[in-house]
Amino acid sequence: MVEDTGTDVKNEADKDASKASDAQPPTSGSSSSDEATRRAMRRKWIIENVKSFGIAIFLVLIIRSSIIEAFKIPSGSMIPTLMVGDHIFVNKFAYGLKVPFSDFFTDKPLYIVERQQPQRGDIIVFKYPKDESFYYIKRVIIANLEGRQYDKTSLELYNELNPTTNERHLVMFDKNSYINENYGETKVPDGHLFVMGDNRDFSNDSRFWGFVPFKNVRGKAMVIWLSLWIDFGEREFYFHPSRIGTIIK
Numbered sequence: 001m002v003e004d005t006g007t008d009v010k011n012e013a014d015k016d017a018s019k020a021s022d023a024q025p026p027t028s029g030s031s032s033s034d035e036a037t038r039r040a041m042r043r044k045w046i047i048e049n050v051k052s053f054g055i056a057i058f059l060v061l062i063i064r065s066s067i068i069e070a071f072k073i074p075s076g077s078m079i080p081t082l083m084v085g086d087h088i089f090v091n092k093f094a095y096g097l098k099v100p101f102s103d104f105f106t107d108k109p110l111y112i113v114e115r116q117q118p119q120r121g122d123i124i125v126f127k128y129p130k131d132e133s134f135y136y137i138k139r140v141i142i143a144n145l146e147g148r149q150y151d152k153t154s155l156e157l158y159n160e161l162n163p164t165t166n167e168r169h170l171v172m173f174d175k176n177s178y179i180n181e182n183y184g185e186t187k188v189p190d191g192h193l194f195v196m197g198d199n200r201d202f203s204n205d206s207r208f209w210g211f212v213p214f215k216n217v218r219g220k221a222m223v224i225w226l227s228l229w230i231d232f233g234e235r236e237f238y239f240h241p242s243r244i245g246t247i248i249k
Helices: 002-023 028-066 178-182
Strands: 068-072 086-091 096-098 111-114 123-127 135-143 192-196 217-231 236-239
Touching: 028 068, 028 096, 068 217, 123 192
Parallel strands: none
Antiparallel strands: 068 086, 086 217, 096 111, 123 135, 123 217, 135 192, 217 236
C-alpha cells in the first residue's frame, strides 16, 4: 500500500513539473524567430502594395499620355461652346495613336497608327507655339496640308455652319470690333493650322501670334465631365450641372 501510494505521489509530482515547464515563457531564440517572421511578412506586404501602386500609376500615365486626358477651361475665349470652369476630356488618339511619353524625349511625338489630320471645325488642344509649356484650346479654321489663302470673306469666318461636316456651332463676335473689318489676307504654311476661339473678338489666337504646327496638336476636345469654377480670391463660385455630359462640337 505504501509503495503504491509513493508511486501515485511521484506521478503527480511529474505532472506538476511538466505543467510548470509548459507555463514557462518562451526562450529568447523563439521570440527572435517570431519577430523576424513578422518583419519578413511586413516587408513582403509593403513591396507588394508599392508594386501594385506603381503599376497603377504607370497605367494611368500611359492613358493620360496616349489615350485621354482631362483639362480645365480657365478663360472665356471659347464662349459659348466652352465656359469658364468647364472640365473636359480630350481624345488624344483622334489624330493618331502615339507612343506613350514619346513627346518627352523627341521634338515631335512618335505615332504607332497615323490617322486623319485635324479638320476645319474641330476643337483642338495644342501646345502654344510661343511657349510650349502652356496648352491652348481653339477651333480649327483652316486645316490644309497644301496651304491656302485666308480672308474673312472666303472662309465665311462668322458663319455658324461648318462646311466640312454640315453641323452648326455658335460663335460670338462684336460687330463694332476693328478686327472684323481690318484683318487682311494671309497664307497658311504647309503643315500648319489657323485657329480661332469661338468668342471671336475676345480670343488670343492665330490672328495675333500665328499658326499652329501639326506636331503641337495634342488631341480633340470630346466631352464636358464637370462644370465648376471656384475662385476664393474673387469670391466666385459657378456650378452648371446641366453642362455635364455635353458633347463638344
